[in-house]
Amino acid sequence: MSLVNYLVLSGILFSIGSIAVLTRRNAIVAFMGVELMLNAANLTLVTFGRLHGDLHGQVIAFFVMVVAAAEVVIGLAIIVSIFRTRGSASIDDANLLKS
Amino acid sequence: MDTLNLAWLLIAIPLVSSAVLLLLGRASDSWGHWLGVLASAAAAVLAIVILVQLLGLAADDRVANVHLFDWITAGDLTVSAGLLVDPLSVTFALLITFVGTLIHIYAVAYMSHDADRRRFFAYLNLFIAAMLVLVLADSYALLFLGWEGVGLASYLLIGFWNQNTEYAVAAKKAFVMNRVGDMGMLVAMMAMFATFGAVDFETVFGAASGAGQGAMTLIGLMLVLAACGKSAQFPLQAWLGDAMAGPTPVSALIHAATMVTAGVYLIVRSGPIFEHTPTAQLVAAIIGAVTLLFGAIVGCAKDDIKKVLAASTMSQIGYMMLAAGLGPIGYAFAIFHLITHGFFKAGMFLGAGSVMHGMGDEVNMRGFGNLSKYMKVTWITFMAGWLAIIGIPPFSGFWSKDKIIESAFVGEGWQPWVFGTVALVGAGITAFYMSRLFFMTFHGKARWNDGSNEAPGPERHPHESPALMTVPMIVLAVGAIALGGVLSIGDTFVSWLEPVTGHVEHHEPVLPVPVIMASTIVLVLIGAFLAWRQYAASAVPVTPPAGTVLTRAARVDLYQDAVNEGVFMRPGQHLTRTLVYTDTAVVDGAVNGLGSGTLGWGERLRRLQNGFVRSYAAVMLIGVIGALVVVLASRV
Numbered sequence: 001m002s003l004v005n006y007l008v009l010s011g012i013l014f015s016i017g018s019i020a021v022l023t024r025r026n027a028i029v030a031f032m033g034v035e036l037m038l039n040a041a042n043l044t045l046v047t048f049g050r051l052h053g054d055l056h057g058q059v060i061a062f063f064v065m066v067v068a069a070a071e072v073v074i075g076l077a078i079i080v081s082i083f084r085t086r087g088s089a090s091i092d093d094a095n096l097l098k099s
Numbered sequence: 100m101d102t103l104n105l106a107w108l109l110i111a112i113p114l115v116s117s118a119v120l121l122l123l124g125r126a127s128d129s130w131g132h133w134l135g136v137l138a139s140a141a142a143a144v145l146a147i148v149i150l151v152q153l154l155g156l157a158a159d160d161r162v163a164n165v166h167l168f169d170w171i172t173a174g175d176l177t178v179s180a181g182l183l184v185d186p187l188s189v190t191f192a193l194l195i196t197f198v199g200t201l202i203h204i205y206a207v208a209y210m211s212h213d214a215d216r217r218r219f220f221a222y223l224n225l226f227i228a229a230m231l232v233l234v235l236a237d238s239y240a241l242l243f244l245g246w247e248g249v250g251l252a253s254y255l256l257i258g259f260w261n262q263n264t265e266y267a268v269a270a271k272k273a274f275v276m277n278r279v280g281d282m283g284m285l286v287a288m289m290a291m292f293a294t295f296g297a298v299d300f301e302t303v304f305g306a307a308s309g310a311g312q313g314a315m316t317l318i319g320l321m322l323v324l325a326a327c328g329k330s331a332q333f334p335l336q337a338w339l340g341d342a343m344a345g346p347t348p349v350s351a352l353i354h355a356a357t358m359v360t361a362g363v364y365l366i367v368r369s370g371p372i373f374e375h376t377p378t379a380q381l382v383a384a385i386i387g388a389v390t391l392l393f394g395a396i397v398g399c400a401k402d403d404i405k406k407v408l409a410a411s412t413m414s415q416i417g418y419m420m421l422a423a424g425l426g427p428i429g430y431a432f433a434i435f436h437l438i439t440h441g442f443f444k445a446g447m448f449l450g451a452g453s454v455m456h457g458m459g460d461e462v463n464m465r466g467f468g469n470l471s472k473y474m475k476v477t478w479i480t481f482m483a484g485w486l487a488i489i490g491i492p493p494f495s496g497f498w499s500k501d502k503i504i505e506s507a508f509v510g511e512g513w514q515p516w517v518f519g520t521v522a523l524v525g526a527g528i529t530a531f532y533m534s535r536l537f538f539m540t541f542h543g544k545a546r547w548n549d550g551s552n553e554a555p556g557p558e559r560h561p562h563e564s565p566a567l568m569t570v571p572m573i574v575l576a577v578g579a580i581a582l583g584g585v586l587s588i589g590d591t592f593v594s595w596l597e598p599v600t601g602h603v604e605h606h607e608p609v610l611p612v613p614v615i616m617a618s619t620i621v622l623v624l625i626g627a628f629l630a631w632r633q634y635a636a637s638a639v640p641v642t643p644p645a646g647t648v649l650t651r652a653a654r655v656d657l658y659q660d661a662v663n664e665g666v667f668m669r670p671g672q673h674l675t676r677t678l679v680y681t682d683t684a685v686v687d688g689a690v691n692g693l694g695s696g697t698l699g700w701g702e703r704l705r706r707l708q709n710g711f712v713r714s715y716a717a718v719m720l721i722g723v724i725g726a727l728v729v730v731l732a733s734r735v
Contacts, residue, residue: 021716030713095710 280328319379
């Protein structure tokens with residue numbers, strides 16, 4: 001099985017993720033899109049690690065997972081707190097910094 | 100030398116009086132005019148005392164420098180204010196204070212119906228003080244102070260009735276045209292500073308012989324320009340006619356006897372400079388000759404009695420300027436004519452004022468006629484002035500003008516013939532227009548409405564003026580009759596001025612003196628006869644006839660105003676408009692454009708910050724893709 005298939009899959013996942021971020025108004029769904037993009041990147045890293053035959057790619061993928069876990073915590077907390085104060089999880093409503 | 104040190108009082112007395120009158124305001128309305136007369140008279144008495152003191156000294160000792168105070172001290176530069184008391188300045192001081200006092204007295208009656216008479220006297224006193232500063236100054240800097248002072252007083256007095264827009268405009272015109280001349284004065288002073296490092300007479304005259312020809316010519320020409328502005332000489336003469344908007348005593352004092360002669364004083368005083376610059380001297384003489392004819396021609400056509408006198412003043416100052424431009428041989432005669440002219444012309448202006456007083460402020464001579472029957476004193480005093488100005492011996496004007504004509508004939512090459520002929524012809528024309536004025540006003544048939552004839556206009560009741568007005572006229576008439584002759588006995592006046600003008604050997608004119616004298620008198624008689632035939636023996640039309648091309652041109656001052664307007668005023672206005680446009684369009688445009696451009700870009704960039712997270716994300720994504728494309732493309 002060619003490694004190119006993994007890269008193509010990664011590209012597809014990244015595209016799905018970015019489309020989700022750009023088109024969905026729901027903060028949770030957009031957040032999921034972000035996670036999908038991160039994991040697409042992880043898949044690419046692991047693929048290239050395999051290609052080179054060393055562990056660098058996998059190590060960086062672990063770093064990304066750790067950062068993503070931390071990010072999820074903060075991101076979800078922000079979303080929940082916005083939902084509590086403004087009664088909406090739509091990211092288009094969170095535009096108070098404008099003007 | 101005691102009294103000479105008191106010379107500053109000459110200036111201080113009228114100045115203080117003027118300040119008092121202006122500061123007290125209406126509170127001094129009832130007695131203000133008498134204070135003005137008193138201040139002027141006190142200055143006159145002091146001037147006479149100084150004259151007597153000077154006469155008691157030997158001729159060579161008659162020059163005294165009176166140091167007053169250090170005026171400007173800055174580093175190495177010191178400009179001190181001091182007075183120069185010498186025969187020339189004392190002569191002027193006497194003329195100013197004596198004639199000035201007579202005119203003050205006259206004005207008490209003349210202005211008696213004016214609510215602002217006190218203010219009028221305040222300005223007159225201010226004028227006397229400024230004029231005395233001008234003639235007594237011992238440096239060009241202090242002279243300039245007086246120079247501007249008389250300009251200010253002249254402006255205030257021409258526009259004294261400034262509720263009339265025309266008069267206010269006339270005042271402004273005089274002021275602006277004088278500024279052109281003042282610029283010459285300033286440039287001359289700057290050139291002196293650059294050349295000699297000082298502007299006091301002593302240093303400048305002492306170093307004049309060592310300076311370069313170019314610098315001296317520049318200084319000389321600029322002084323001539325200054326003199327042209329102040330003395331209404333060609334090409335800066337257009338203001339004098341309009342200056343007649345001022346009350347008649349002002350015309351008599353400022354625009355006939357004293358201020359307008361300041362230019363002649365300046366040139367005579369600057370004699371040591373002009374000695375080294377024949378070019379400037381020649382220019383002064385040419386300007387004098389041109390103005391002499393110019394004024395005389397204009398005088399022949401005007402119907403306004405004061406404007407004829409103004410044109411005549413211009414022409415007579417042309418004579419003085421011509422004499423001053425001839426160099427040392429003419430200086431004394433220029434001043435001599437200036438003094439006699441001060442008397443007879445002031446006398447005639449006061450006479451004209453008296454006529455206007457009796458005729459309800461009418462100035463059109465075509466509406467006069469036969470006034471000799473109603474105003475005997477005015478008629479006789481005016482006749483003295485008339486005979487003096489046309490130069491009938493033994494009246495004052497004959498002695499001074501004849502000397503100038505003689506001097507004009509002295510020299511080599513083309514100059515004596517041109518200048519002499521112009522002076523000679525000018526005398527003939529002078530005789531014509533002054534006789535025209537005299538006959539039109541006092542003789543012939545009455546052309547005013549006396550209630551019974553058919554003449555147009557309101558009913559007039561001509562009457563003689565009160566004694567306050569006639570007495571100064573009589574005194575000035577006595578001067579017009581006798582002053583020239585008395586001062587000519589044994590060349591008294593010329594030798595009195597010698598410490599200033601220098602001793603001059605007698606020069607022979609290119610024509611024999613008796614021939615010049617005889618042809619002058621013949622021309623004068625012809626001019627007077629022509630005027631008599633046309634304006635006394637035959638009827639004068641009440642409405643001016645169409646006249647020849649020359650007459651029509653002379654009526655509008657030989658198109659001088661049109662020339663000034665076309666050559667200087669319109670292009671000047673266009674220049675300022677262009678500059679204003681450039682300023683608003685280019686300079687302001689650049690600055691404002693920068694501001695509004697930045698604002699516009701800010702506005703456009705602000706649109707990007709729309710507050711939608713998803714659009715930010717899209718921008719980021721596009722940016723990343725764009726960056727990737729660039730990076731990958733550069734690798735290939």
